[in-house]
Amino acid sequence: MNRLILKINIYDFTPLTQAIHDALSESFSPGITTLIEMVIIGIAFITLFTILGLVMVYAERKVAALFQQRLGPMRVGFFGTAQTIADAIKLLLKEPLMTKNADKFLFNLAPFFVIIASFLAIAAVPFAKGLQALDFNIGLFYIVAVSSLGVIGILLAGWSSNNKYSLIGSMRSGAQIVSYELSVGLSLLTMVVLTGTLQLSEIIESQQDGWWIFKGHIPAFIAFIVFLVASTAELNRGPFDLAEAESELTAGFHTEYSGMKFSFFFLAEFVNLFIVAAIGATVFLGGWMPFHLGNWEGFNLIMDFVPPIFWFLAKVSFIIFIIMWFKWTFPRLRIDQLLTLEWKYLLPINLVNIVVMAFIAMQGWHF
Numbered sequence: 001m002n003r004l005i006l007k008i009n010i011y012d013f014t015p016l017t018q019a020i021h022d023a024l025s026e027s028f029s030p031g032i033t034t035l036i037e038m039v040i041i042g043i044a045f046i047t048l049f050t051i052l053g054l055v056m057v058y059a060e061r062k063v064a065a066l067f068q069q070r071l072g073p074m075r076v077g078f079f080g081t082a083q084t085i086a087d088a089i090k091l092l093l094k095e096p097l098m099t100k101n102a103d104k105f106l107f108n109l110a111p112f113f114v115i116i117a118s119f120l121a122i123a124a125v126p127f128a129k130g131l132q133a134l135d136f137n138i139g140l141f142y143i144v145a146v147s148s149l150g151v152i153g154i155l156l157a158g159w160s161s162n163n164k165y166s167l168i169g170s171m172r173s174g175a176q177i178v179s180y181e182l183s184v185g186l187s188l189l190t191m192v193v194l195t196g197t198l199q200l201s202e203i204i205e206s207q208q209d210g211w212w213i214f215k216g217h218i219p220a221f222i223a224f225i226v227f228l229v230a231s232t233a234e235l236n237r238g239p240f241d242l243a244e245a246e247s248e249l250t251a252g253f254h255t256e257y258s259g260m261k262f263s264f265f266f267l268a269e270f271v272n273l274f275i276v277a278a279i280g281a282t283v284f285l286g287g288w289m290p291f292h293l294g295n296w297e298g299f300n301l302i303m304d305f306v307p308p309i310f311w312f313l314a315k316v317s318f319i320i321f322i323i324m325w326f327k328w329t330f331p332r333l334r335i336d337q338l339l340t341l342e343w344k345y346l347l348p349i350n351l352v353n354i355v356v357m358a359f360i361a362m363q364g365w366h367f
Contacts, residue, residue: 011307014130041133045119049271056270057084060324067328088263096259099162106160111257111264113153118271120146125278126200128288128309139200140192143279144185150268151177154243154253157265161256169252172335173236173243179342183230186350190223190357191216191283204287211286217365219357224284226346226353228322231276233338235269238327242335273320281315288312 020040024033058073058081065072073080098107124139126132136142151174158170194216195203206212213220233240243252254265281287288308292300333341 011309012129017130041123045122045133048122049118049267052274053267053270054084054088056273056320057087059320060270063321063324064328067325091259091263091266094259094262096261097256099256101162102256103160103162106156107256108261110153110157110160111261113156114150114268115264115271117146117148117150117153118268118275120149121275122271122278124200125275126204126282126287127312128307131309132201135201136199138198140188140198140203140279140283143275144181144188147272147275148177148181150272157257158253161253163256166253166255169243169255173253175335176236176240176243176338177234179339180230180233180346183226183342183346183350184234186347186354187223187227187230188279188283190219190350190354193354193357193361194220200282200287203283204289207286207289210292211284211289213284216357217360219353219360220284222349222353223357224280226350227280227284228319228326230342230346231280232323232326233342235272235276235323237269237273237323239330239332240338241327241332242338273323274316277316277319277323278312280319281312285315285319286311287315 021033021037024036028036061072061080061083073083076083076086098104121143123133124136124143126135134142154173154177155170158166158168158173161167191203191212192198194212195206197203197206207215209215213224216223236243254262257265288311290300290303290306290308290311292303
């Protein structure tokens with residue numbers, strides 16, 4: 001175990017972040033040092049958001065093309081890689097319009113609620129050892145709590161637009177997110193029963209000798225499946241995209257938005273997809289922990305030398321691909337089918353599953 005920890009520490013970012021803190025502390029007062037560190041972290045996350053938006057929109061288009069047996073964007077840039085950059089420039093240059101009878105203050109405020117909720121949530125995501133802005137002892141609870149604030153922005157957007165389609169879309173989204181938050185929370189709570197902590201760094205450390213999706217037996221796998229389905233619904237992605245159903249509601253709650261305000265909603269959707277995948281990778285798949293096979297020392301040694309951030313991004317990409325697979329494979333559900341799935345199926349399965357997991361944890365039957 002000590003040798004494993006030593007290998008993983010090769011890629012520990014803690015000395016780097018501590019060196020930056022010490023260098024700033026030598027030149028500035030504690031208050032100014034904290035302010036500068038917050039600015040650095042803020043710039044880093046803004047840059048990350050921009051890169052995520054560009055990369056994930058391109059990935060979405062290519063995955064959609066894969067399932068529809070076509071090529072996707074190919075003309076702008078190498079294999080269409082510059083297409084999303086061209087789209088981003090177009091969005092930035094678009095004139096921000098507003099309907100005459102809209103509530104101007106709330107109309108302008110709504111996109112900021114959505115994007116700020118994403119900023120708050122991603123701050124607690126552990127990208128690698130020592131590479132985490134916030135490491136709360138209630139980190140998992142914090143992410144679930146702040147990510148749910150985004151629904152306020154969606155409700156404000158629908159109501160303030162003075163558009164019946166936007167209002168219907170926002171009301172659908174509110175009912176959907178509030179309902180499926182229960183299943184997301186309970187599926188994560190099922191794993192907290194095993195780990196005994198809400199701190200994300202400790203959840204990852206508890207998976208040094210194996211990922212919980214394998215160590216937790218069948219209840220852990222069931223919790224993972226429920227988490228994927230419920231998270232997809234909470235993200236308003238297909239086949240649960242009733243809040244912005246084009247065939248019924250034009251574009252749903254953001255019908256009246258254009259330019260930068262629309263891009264905030266668009267960007268927040270993909271960043272939230274990344275956050276959901278990051279939570280799934282952290283809780284179920286070991287976060288940045290490498291993949292090991294029993295006592296295969298040679299194989300495990302090779303796995304240890306792959307940088308942890310690569311492991312993390314690979315696992316996140318795997319979950320993102322599955323969620324995109326859902327969207328481009330299944331037809332859209334009706335609102336009654338969506339709520340029936342949660343209240344009559346997912347929630348009862350979750351409740352039974354958490355009791356079974358508690359019994360397994362009490363008996364010590366997990367690996």
